[in-house]
Amino acid sequence: MKHLLSILLLFTCCNIYGQxxxxxxxxxxxxxxxxxNYSGITHVEGDLYAIVSDKDEADGFHFLNIDINLETGKxxxxxxxxxxxxxxxxxxxxxxxxxxxxTEGICYRKDSNSFFISGEADQQILEYSFEGLPTGKSxxxxxxxxxxxxxxxxxxxxxxxNGNTHLFWTTTELPLKLNSDNTIKLQSFSDxxxxxxxxxxxxxYPLLNKKASNFVYGVPxxxxxxxxxxxxxxxxxxxxxxxxxxxxxxxxxxVNPNENIHESTILQKTLLAEFKTKLAIGKMNFANYEGIxxxxxxxxxxxxxxxxxxxxxxxxxxxxxxxxxxxxxxxxKIVTKDDE
Numbered sequence: 001m002k003h004l005l006s007i008l009l010l011f012t013c014c015n016i017y018g019q020x021x022x023x024x025x026x027x028x029x030x031x032x033x034x035x036x037n038y039s040g041i042t043h044v045e046g047d048l049y050a051i052v053s054d055k056d057e058a059d060g061f062h063f064l065n066i067d068i069n070l071e072t073g074k075x076x077x078x079x080x081x082x083x084x085x086x087x088x089x090x091x092x093x094x095x096x097x098x099x100x101x102x103t104e105g106i107c108y109r110k111d112s113n114s115f116f117i118s119g120e121a122d123q124q125i126l127e128y129s130f131e132g133l134p135t136g137k138s139x140x141x142x143x144x145x146x147x148x149x150x151x152x153x154x155x156x157x158x159x160x161x162n163g164n165t166h167l168f169w170t171t172t173e174l175p176l177k178l179n180s181d182n183t184i185k186l187q188s189f190s191d192x193x194x195x196x197x198x199x200x201x202x203x204x205y206p207l208l209n210k211k212a213s214n215f216v217y218g219v220p221x222x223x224x225x226x227x228x229x230x231x232x233x234x235x236x237x238x239x240x241x242x243x244x245x246x247x248x249x250x251x252x253x254x255v256n257p258n259e260n261i262h263e264s265t266i267l268q269k270t271l272l273a274e275f276k277t278k279l280a281i282g283k284m285n286f287a288n289y290e291g292i293x294x295x296x297x298x299x300x301x302x303x304x305x306x307x308x309x310x311x312x313x314x315x316x317x318x319x320x321x322x323x324x325x326x327x328x329x330x331x332x333k334i335v336t337k338d339d340e
Contacts, residue, residue, distance in 0.1 A: 020273045021330040025287060025309075026075040027323045033064070033078060035314035038324060040106040040159065040221065041291040041306060042115070048081060049293065051308060052106040052117055059101045060132050061115060066306065066326065070299045073330045101126075105159030105221060105291070107168065111191070118156040118170060123147045125159060125170060139168060139193050144185075149176050154218065157290065158233075162224035166191045169230060171201070173218035183266065184219060186230065186257070199257050200266045206236045207249075214239040220290040223305060228258040231272065231305070237288050243320055247278035248288045250307070252329070273329055279320060287311070287325045295328060303331045 029035060037055040044050055047068070052061045063081040068074070101119030108115050114135060115128045123146055125139040147155070154174040161168045168189040175184050182203045188196040206217040217236040224230055236249045253269040261267070279286040287309035295304035307329070311322035 019332045021073070022273060022275055023073055023075075023328040023330065025277070025285065025325040025327040026078070028078045028326055029311075029314070029324045031078045033080065033324060035311060035324060037310050037313055038308050039104045039157065039290045039310050040117075041293045041308040042106045042108045042160075043293045043295065043306075044108050045110075047296075049306075050106055050108060050115060051291070052103050054102050054104050054120070054310070055313065056103065059103045059117065059119070059126075060128065061106055061117065066295075068296055068304065068328065070296060073298055073302070073304050073328050075326055075328060078326065102153075104157040105170070107159050107161035109161050109191075110163050116159060116161065116168065118159040120153060120155040120157055120173075121147075123150060123155050125156065125168075137193065139170075139189050140195060142187065142195050142198075144176060144178070145172065145187070149178060151175070151177060157218075157220045158222040160222045160224040160230075160293075162226060164226040165224060165228050167196065167224060167228075169222050169224050171219055171222065173220060174203070186222070186232075186255075186267070188257070197257065198263055199255075200264065201232065201255065201269070202266050204234055204251065213241040221292045223292045223294065225294075229254055229256045231292065232269065233289070233292050233307075235289055243279055243317065245278075245280065246286055247276060248286060249276050250274065250289050252292075272331075284320060286322060287327075288322075289325075289327065298330065305329050305331065 036053045038051050039054040040052040042050050047065050049064050049066050050061045065079045065081045067076040069076050102121035103117050104120050105118040113130050116125050118125045127135045127137040151174055155172050157173045158171050171184050171186045183200050186199045186201050190196050215238050221233045222230055232253045234251045239246045251274045252272040254272045255267040255269045277285045277287045289307045289309045291308040293306050295306040307327040309325045311324045314321045316322050
């Protein structure tokens with residue numbers, strides 16, 4: 001019965017959004033990318049992307065070139081792409097102050113040619129120039145999202161911006177102290193950096209696992225689409241005492257804040273894709289995916305999205321060490337402004 005329900009759910013998703021194709025995750029550690037704590041990713045232009053690490057020495061970001069085959073959607077190559085001036089600025093930031101923000105999410109705004117980065121420790125979303133330096137500007141965060149109102153280390157991870165809707169979106173990983181029933185608030189901001197509309201979203205309850213030495217779940221990131229809809233990433237991570245048996249379940253849901261509903265109503269969500277990574281005998285593909293961004297359109301018109309995982313700087317033991325991965329998901333049809 002459970003298997004039948006899964007098939008019916010997948011069929012429903014395919015009817016609404018087209019066939020979802022999950023590409024095999026790519027180990028970027030093998031491509032010369034150093035082990036890290038990569039928690040966010042955003043598209044800049046062409047094959048240029050920016051990523052953020054939550055335990056970087058400075059609260060900045062790094063550039064990657066991600067070369068994707070436009071016929072198949074597979075990742076061909078990934079390389080660090082940082083000019084000398086950017087590296088110089090990053091070093092200046094490192095020397096001037098250490099990263100105490102726990103930087104988690106990142107988005108790029110083309111109109112200002114700048115990046116915005118969310119901090120889970122300070123509950124702030126600050127702007128950085130393309131050259132990697134803080135501009136002094138930030139999103140105006142409502143008081144309800146202050147450090148005092150979040151559960152420890154469960155604040156702003158998610159951050160996204162869409163140039164067509166001119167909206168930023170963020171949320172907390174888990175509900176605020178004042179909220180209950182596993183419900184979080186999706187908060188939008190306009191180009192003037194001021195808060196706009198807010199919507200409730202209910203997170204799926206996690207499975208219980210008594211063997212876990214470390215267990216986390218919640219919403220690590222969002223992706224704003226051109227038509228105003230959002231893709232919400234939910235993930236559940238279980239790490240066992242000896243690592244064997246560890247797993248991560250990732251679910252992508254799509255919601256539509258444009259629907260004519262009251263802001264106090266919980267958004268309806270539809271499952272877009274689901275997959276599981278694990279550390280088991282014969283299957284060592286464990287990856288804790290925390291970041292998502294838009295990828296290129298393939299030659300046949302299908303849209304790609306890219307996920308990045310946090311390996312905790314290659315955490316592990318003598319037998320196994322976590323890897324840094326990128327994963328491409330290909331969607332048949334996501335309506336964009338150009339398609340209208």
